[in-house]
Amino acid sequence: MKWIGRFEGYNAGALRKDLISGCIVAIVAIPLGMAFAIASGVKPEYGLYTTIVAGILVSLLGGSKFQIGGPTGAFIPILLAIVMQYGYENLLIAGFMAGIILVLMGVLRLGALIKFIPKPVTIGFTAGIAVTIFSGQIANFLGLRGVERHETFLPSMAELIHRLPSLNVYSILTACICLAALIWVPKKWPKVPGSLVGLLLSTLVAAWLFPGQVATIGSAYGAIPASLPELHIPALTWDLIVKLLPPALVIAMLGAIESLLSAVVADGMTGTKHNSNRELVGQGIANLLTPLFGGIPATGAIARTATNIRNGAVSPMSGIVHGFVVFLILVLFAPYASNIPLASMAPVLMIVAWNMSERKHFAHILKTRTADSIVLVVTFLLTVFTTLTTAVEVGLILAVVLFVKRMSSTLSVNKVLPDPSVKHEKVGAHMVTEQHDCPQVAIYNVEGPLFFGAASVLESSGMGGKADRQQGILLLRMGKVPFMDMTGEANFTVLIQKYRQFGGTVLVSGLQPQPQALLQKTGCYDMIGQEHFFEHTGEAITAALALVNQNQCFGCRQMAFRECGTLCRKSQEQPGGAGLHKPAAQSKSSFPDSAVSVSISVNSGS
Structure with a gap:
């Protein structure tokens, strides 16, 4: 009955608004889904599968009327590290386990606990993730060849310096065309997806002026299939569960934080109030089923949720429409997506990293020169130079110790x-x-x-x-x-x-x-x-x-x-x-x- 209540008073006019908003969000989500998947170390189609399956389930079962679910930039360093350490198949199992954890968190009504994570910790690791995403796209932007992926920041930077002699001028030109469109289009036409225009324009220029001179999705990952993969049940063993429990917990924790933050943003934009525990259950079910179709972990996407609201969404139907539209485009236009240059994808993720960097909040907390400034800097540096797990653990412990010290003096x-x-x-x-x-x-x-x-x-x-x-x-x-x-x-x-x-x-x-x-x-x-x-x-x-x-x-x-x-x-x-x-x-x-x-x-x- 609660699910039906979200559609109370729904009519043809509301459906029309949801159809328009869902189509626009789908167009925005397609390039982002592929870019996030590539940056996470998996094939681009897996990002599209996630956008379709998780997008529909999060809207259908979640606790926010306007939430758009799918792959997000915050997951990139985590998923890349899991793929490099455990492999793609085990990433799917870790995502499946994270889904179970999220469902349990929702059932046990732990949604409110996420609010108690200190802001300096969330801003610190978010800014650190942004730096990791941005630096990870430098190789594709410059068209460097033979670059090996590394789990940590310093070896990755050393690898870039070592491969600098192999830079490709055509890749740089392609990336600059896409970057210019990403910056200019939103200023000129705010409702036109800049990422889609940038990808189309740079792809056409590369194919027309210097064909075969830049690496494409097709040359790097093969052609994108024009359908969803067959349902695949992961083979779980107790030893595998124990081994993958730490990464699954990290995925679940970050997914919970990201989805609830997105839901709070949606509440602020619409004047509504989400159900945090139901949102966790919806996110959990989405992450349970998405790996069965080859999709990577998903969560609430703040930018796409905001786009959904700005374009007149009325109910969760807009998110459901967004998922079906992405599926339709996958079936009809998948072969053409294989021609998109990797250099065109790099600026898309660089802009995402810039937008999620929390630079204003980061600078504000830093200027206060308080104990929170220390927590912020420590969490940020550990996120960049070690792992997100270490950063969050140390950040939370440090925040608790400093809090106890401050409270003891009161x-x-x-x-x-x-x-x-x-x-x-x-x-x-x-x-x-x-x-x-x-x-x-x-x-x-x-x-x-x-x-x-x-x-x-x-x-x-x-x-x-x-x-x-x-x-x-x-x-x-x-x-x-x-x-x-x-x-x-x-x-x-x-x-x-x-x-x-x-x-x-x-x-x-x-x-x-x-x-x-x-x-x-x-x-x-x-x-x-x-x-x-x-x-x-x-x-x-x-x-x-x-x-x-x-x-x-x-x-x-x-x-x-x-x-x-x-x-x-x-x-x-x-x-x-x-x-x-x-x-x-x-x-x-x-x-x-x-x-x-x-x-x-x-x-x-x-």
Whole structure:
């Protein structure tokens, strides 16, 4: 019913718009599909098979009304490395396994987790992939002969330098014609696919002016078949599954990120909202079935999705139409595509790399000169010089470590007292001095998340030490502790236990729901006692002053609280001037409930 709901109110007018948009996207997708396949180290027709099968299934089963699925530039370095290390047949199996992983991610509702990948990591590896794609097309642009493919950047650059004497002037001229069309056509006619014009124009010029002088798809890969291949079920063994699990996980992870980013872009352009878990299931099924027809891994394509929306798409029908149109063109015009020069394909991918480089966002984060800048640069360099897997792993670990460091600095523990000069007598750390501190009540303001990265701050703060134990009553203001984990709870509980061992009383004000629930589960809440928890600081101060030993108030000159004058007089009125340890008058504290706020600077870590 949800699938039908996406076509609610669908009519002939909407179908007409979807047909137009689907045809335009198909024309854009054909050269890109072949170019991505060639750059990934496989035959160009495999990119077309992916465009057809995955394009139809992603639109039919995905969670976005406007998503266009197919091969994308982000996969190029990953797929090329897998082909070189494991071979094309094993690439299909890895893609099949990635499809299973994506389906499981969607079923387990893990779509929202992708949003938690830090932006510096995604921009870093995206920019790194762009550099890899661009540099990988230099050989075809220059028409270099005998170039061997390498998995990493530096050997690839060394190979290019070694083969420079073999450059082909005709290839450079062909590539420049296509590049000029790619740059000029979108400016002159924005709705005309520049890649298609560039390929047609450069192919005609090469065939007419210098036939046989440049390498073509046909000369490098053979003629493109005019039909889909027969269905082929991969032969899976346990050893093969174990061997291909790492590349399958990388394909699934990048496919999930790319598809959900594309869906978010579509939401922003249309004002709609995609279903992230359903999108993962749709992407997974597409990647399960595409390898059965020889297709390479696919994901949501941001540029083609945007093209789909700009040309008036109304529903997923436009993506389905796009897949069938590509199939129709494959059947009718496949032999002619074999004449396209490889030099014409190079500028198409170079422009794709330039557009996906995230150069503006990259420069913006770099200029901030923060910890995020370090994560960005490290992820980028590792993507270029090692592998995407290494880059993402190190980038995420580095981002987590820096995040924990920054969050640990946000936890502050300060001893405070009321400030009579401030409205509502809000508490402040500046009020506590050697000459101004209550001998019986210690008030501490705890502010920030109490988790494993910051739990040691409780120990280093000196709270609950010998001086506090002599005071006898410890009041903890916890209104600005939004979160507590088990490590934080353990340190907190140890503090309370040590304080209570010396006969002290602990009061807590403003405890938030999450820390309260955790303390109740661990038993610390009951150990402190429900009667010692207060919603507001004013109420907690009233309770604390009711517990003080009035005998000690006699002669005290600290005057930490407004009630101190009253307590001193009461102690003098006791027989012999020595009061017993009994509660002071239960008059309402002069510190109102609004005394929960505190003026304490918190280091943001950025």
